[in-house]
Amino acid sequence: MxxxxxxxxxxxxxxxxxxxxxxxxxxxxxxxGSCWGSDCNHYDPNTLGCGSDAYTLEKITENLVTIELRYSPSCYAAWTRFEVHSDFAFPTTVFLRGSSTTEYRNLPIYEGAKGWTAMVSFQQAVKSCMQWYNGGYYEICTPTH
The missing domain is CATH 1.20.5 (Single alpha-helices involved in coiled-coils or other helix-helix interfaces)
Structure with a gap:
């Protein structure tokens, strides 16, 4: 026994x-992260912990603004992060365009302003874009992932 x-x-x-x-x-x-895929749509990446393992997939600087397409593997979600490099940037909107969901953010125009859009599931094809007005509308986007 x-x-x-x-x-x-x-x-x-x-x-x-x-x-x-x-x-x-x-x-x-x-x-x-405390969400995954489409459960992350429309939420702040840092509030839900998705920023902790995120990295930049693409980066563009135009109109004195840098945008980055950010991706979190643990949340399987993406968002656009931005930084304004001058007080003289034209009024700009950044957005994350997914194949079925888009998240927008109007930028504060002062040097050093930083921020991000809400997230979109990486189950969609996504790209980061910015649009500004300078006598006409201009738009530039990262490649789609």
Missing amino acids: TRIKHFAAALALAVLAIAGTQAALITPAAAA
Whole structure:
């Protein structure tokens, strides 16, 4: 009877050790964001933790403004991040255009202004764009991902 108890105890410890190792491997990625795919649509990437593992897919500077197409693997979502480089930039709107959802953000026009749009699921084809007016409307976008 003692051998069976020792064997059962050893087996239980082995199972817990394996489960703990798997949980340790899964937890960091899951903790990076609290939404995934279309559940992230229309939400702020930093509020939901998606900014923690995000990286820039594309970057453009035009009209004294830089836009970046940002992507979070843990949230499977994208957004547009911007930075204004001068007080003399023309009034600009940045947006993230998805194949079925678009998120807009009007920029504050002062040097050093930074921000981002809400997210769109990466299940859609997405690109970051900006549009401004200078005697006519102009628009430029990153390549689509």
